[in-house]
Amino acid sequence: MKVQHLYLLSPxxxxxxxxxxxxxxxxxxxxxxxxxxPSSTIRGKLRSSVQDEALKFQLFGTELGNAATxxxxxxxxxxxxxxxxxxxxSLSHGVIWVSCPLLLNRYIRLKGITPKPQIEANLCSFHQxxxxxxxxxxIFKGSELKNWPKQDDLLPNPETTGIDRVLVLSDQHCxxxxxxxxxxxxxxxxDEHKTVDGxxxxxxxIPPDSLMYFTWGITSQTDKSKEDKTKxxxxxxxxxxxxxxxxxxxxxxxxxxxxxx
Numbered sequence: 508m509k510v511q512h513l514y515l516l517s518p519x520x521x522x523x524x525x526x527x528x529x530x531x532x533x534x535x536x537x538x539x540x541x542x543x544x545p546s547s548t549i550r551g552k553l554r555s556s557v558q559d560e561a562l563k564f565q566l567f568g569t570e571l572g573n574a575a576t577x578x579x580x581x582x583x584x585x586x587x588x589x590x591x592x593x594x595x596x597s598l599s600h601g602v603i604w605v606s607c608p609l610l611l612n613r614y615i616r617l618k619g620i621t622p623k624p625q626i627e628a629n630l631c632s633f634h635q636x637x638x639x640x641x642x643x644x645x646i647f648k649g650s651e652l653k654n655w656p657k658q659d660d661l662l663p664n665p666e667t668t669g670i671d672r673v674l675v676l677s678d679q680h681c682x683x684x685x686x687x688x689x690x691x692x693x694x695x696x697x698d699e700h701k702t703v704d705g706x707x708x709x710x711x712x713i714p715p716d717s718l719m720y721f722t723w724g725i726t727s728q729t730d731k732s733k734e735d736k737t738k739x740x741x742x743x744x745x746x747x748x749x750x751x752x753x754x755x756x757x758x759x760x761x762x763x764x765x766x767x768x
Contacts, residue, residue, distance in 0.1 A: 509738075509768075510618045511745060513544075513588060513719040513753075514668050516763040518690045518712035521548050521754040531710045533689070539609065540682060542689070542713050544588030548753055549721055553585070556748045566741055582729040582737045586722035588753075589613060591661075592670055594716045595688045598641035600633065602716070604673045605642075605688075607681035611661060617722050620660045628677035630655035640674065644687050647674075664767050668718055690714050712761065719764075742768075 521534045521544055536543050550567065557563040568581030591614055592604040608626045615623055631640070631652040638649040655675065662670055676684060690712040713719075723741070725734050745766055754762035 508617065508619070508722050508724045510614075510720050510722055512591075512663055512767050513721065513751075513764040514664075514767070515713060515715045515717045515719070516750070516765055517715050517761050518692075519544070519717075519754050519762045519764065520710060520712040520756060521545060531694075531708055533711045533713065539678075541590055541610070541685065543590065544719065544721070544753060546585050546587045546721065549588055550585045552751055552753055553744065553748070556751075557744065562740060562744075565737065566744070580726060580728055582726055582733070583741050584724055584726050588719045588721040590685075590713075590717065590719050592668075592673060592718040593685055593688060594714055595684055596643040598643075599635070600640065600672055602672070603633075603640070603642065604670045604716075604718070605676055605681060605684055606673065607676050607678045609678045610681070611675065614661065614720065618660075624658050624660065626675065627653075628675060628680075629653055630675035632657045632674070633672045642684060645680075645684060663718075667765060667767060668716075670716075670718065688714060 522531070533542050534545055535541065554563060554567045557566065564579075564581070566581050566583045568579045569577070590606075590610055592606050594602045595605050597603045608628060611624075611626045614620075615626070629647075629652050632655050635649040635652070640647040640649070640652070652674075655673075657671075657673065659665075662668070662673065665671070691709045692712065694708045694710050725737060729737060745768075749766050751764050751766055752762050753764055756762060
């Protein structure tokens with residue numbers, strides 16, 4: 508199992524399965540309600556980037572709806588995109604990147620980090636000069652926080668991300684803070700006379716400067732003698748297309764991510 512990181516360069520929206528009132532939500536994990544990127548979205552984007560038909564077939568198999576060929580599975584499987592760190596506005600520190608034990612321990616397991624870092628709630632990697640941390644809609648007392656030397660394994664590629672102030676909250680508090688930190692853009696529909704047609708609606712998005720990741724690997728049906736070449740071909744694809752546009756609204760500059768190992 509390999510891990511590929513995604514650093515969001517712009518807000519990212521992947522459509523959810525439900526719409527509540529005038530709010531167009533994003534895809535969320537059913538058991539945590541955290542935002543995520545469906546694996547089919549990542550796979551579809553990478554597949555569409557391949558120009559070589561033979562390589563496309565080797566990595567991703569045949570396409571649905573092609574009656575001329577039998578369906579065959581590709582050599583690569585791709586997992587969902589999971590959240591690792593998300594930026595939250597702070598009145599005391601500008602921006603703070605937030606995560607929680609659930610998200611960090613998941614990353615540790617999938618990436619196979621050893622020895623396993625001990626993760627608990629209320630860990631803070633930076634100094635609180637006034638004894639408190641003011642987030643967008645929450646206050647945390649410095650006396651409730653524990654000093655946490657930054658874990659390099661949990662902050663990949665700091666030169667790219669620039670993540671330098673991290674705060675580990677409890678799963679419950681983190682879920683609340685993440686919900687408040689999502690972008691919500693007002694959308695309106697105009698008719699041919701450029702007047703508002705209907706009411707407003709709001710569209711959610713994961714904010715830029717968030718750090719996410721997805722897992723990938725070789726399917727069990729792949730010829731063992733071709734595994735090394737398949738891995739090499741897919742890693743070359745990831746390197747060649749290090750900047751991707753995922754989700755909708757490409758014409759608005761949304762969904763652009765920087766991909767790195």
